[in-house]
Amino acid sequence: MEIQYDFSDKSVIITGGAGGIGYGMATAFIKAGANVLIVDINEDALNKAQTALQTLGSGKVLTLKTDIASKENDQTIIETAVKEFGRLDVLINNAHASHQKPFVQLTDEDLELSLSTGFYPTWHLMQLAYPALKKSQGSVINFASGAGINGQPTQAAYAAAKEAIRGLSRVAANEWAADNIRVNLISPIAETAGVKAWKQAAPDQYTAMVNKIPLHRLGDPEQDIGAVALFLASDASSYITGQTLMVDGGDIKLR
Numbered sequence: 001m002e003i004q005y006d007f008s009d010k011s012v013i014i015t016g017g018a019g020g021i022g023y024g025m026a027t028a029f030i031k032a033g034a035n036v037l038i039v040d041i042n043e044d045a046l047n048k049a050q051t052a053l054q055t056l057g058s059g060k061v062l063t064l065k066t067d068i069a070s071k072e073n074d075q076t077i078i079e080t081a082v083k084e085f086g087r088l089d090v091l092i093n094n095a096h097a098s099h100q101k102p103f104v105q106l107t108d109e110d111l112e113l114s115l116s117t118g119f120y121p122t123w124h125l126m127q128l129a130y131p132a133l134k135k136s137q138g139s140v141i142n143f144a145s146g147a148g149i150n151g152q153p154t155q156a157a158y159a160a161a162k163e164a165i166r167g168l169s170r171v172a173a174n175e176w177a178a179d180n181i182r183v184n185l186i187s188p189i190a191e192t193a194g195v196k197a198w199k200q201a202a203p204d205q206y207t208a209m210v211n212k213i214p215l216h217r218l219g220d221p222e223q224d225i226g227a228v229a230l231f232l233a234s235d236a237s238s239y240i241t242g243q244t245l246m247v248d249g250g251d252i253k254l255r
C-alpha cells in the first residue's frame with residue numbers, strides 16, 4: 001500500500017543525497033512534491049541524481065557539491081536551501097563515512113573521519129538550521145546504526161559517532177519541543193550499491209546476513225527507508241519526537 005504525502009512548497013535538505021539511502025529518500029520526497037537540496041561530495045553522482053530526479057516531481061531539485069566535514073560548507077548548505085526555496089522544513093543528516101578495524105587498531109584519523117563526516121555536521125547543520133526550522137515548525141531526521149546500538153565489532157569509531165548523534169538528537173528533541181520542531185532518528189538496513197557489490201563478492205555472507213533479519217530481506221532505500229522519512233517529516237508523526245525508529249526488518253529490538 002502506498003501512502004500519499006503532499007510536501008508541495010516544502011523544502012528538504014538531504015546530506016549524502018546522491019547515493020544509497022540518501023538518494024532513495026530524495027526520490028520519495030521529490031515524488032511527494034517537495035523541493036529538495038541534495039548535498040554530496042560526489043559530483044558525478046550528484047549530476048546523475050539531479051537528471052533522474054527532475055523528471056519525477058514538480059518540485060525543484062538543487063544539488064550542492066560539498067564536503068560536509070567543513071563547518072564553512074555547512075553554513076553554505078543551510079543558506080542555499082533558505083535562499084533558493086525561501087524556507088526549510090526538513091533537515092536530513094544522512095551522509096556518514098567511516099573505517100572498520102578492530103578497536104585497538106583504529107587511529108585518531110579513523111575516529112576523526114567518523115566524527116567529521118557524521119557527528120560534527122549533524123551538530124552544526126542542526127544549529128545552523130534552527131532559525132529556519134523554528135519558522136517552519138519543521139523537523140530533523142538523523143541517522144543511527146545497529147552498529148552503535150548493538151556494539152558491532154570493528155565499528156568503534158562509527159558506533160561512537162552514531163551514538164553521539166542519538167544523544168544530541170534526544171537533547172534537541174527536548175529543547176526544541178517548545179518550538180514544535182521534532183527530532184527523530186532512523187536506524188536502517190538497506191540494500192545500497194555498496195551492499196550489492198558485497199553481495200556479488202561474498203554471496204554466502206550476504207545470505208547469512210539476510211537470513212538473520214526476521215523479515216528476510218534488506219530494506220529498499222526509497223520504498224522502505226524513504227517511506228519512513230516521509231512519515232517522520234509529515235504531520236502524521238506530529239506526536240513523535242526524540243525517537244529512534246528501527247527500519248531494519250526487525251533485526252534489533254530497542255528496549
Ligand SMILES: NC(=O)c1ccc[n+]([C@@H]2O[C@H](COP(=O)([O-])OP(=O)(O)OC[C@H]3O[C@@H](n4cnc5c(N)ncnc54)[C@H](O)[C@@H]3O)[C@@H](O)[C@H]2O)c1
Nearest residue numbers: 016019020021040041042067068094095096143145189190
Ligand atoms: N545501508 C545500511 O544498511 C545502513 C545501516 C546502518 C546505518 N546506515 C546509515 O544510513 C546512512 C546512509 O547510508 P548509505 O548506506 O546510504 O551510505 P552510502 O555510503 O551508500 O551513501 C552515502 C552518501 O554520502 C556521501 N558522502 C560521504 N561522505 C561525504 C562528505 N564528507 N560530504 C558529503 N557527502 C558525503 C557519499 O558520496 C554517498 O553519496 C548513513 O548515515 C549510514 O551510516 C546505513
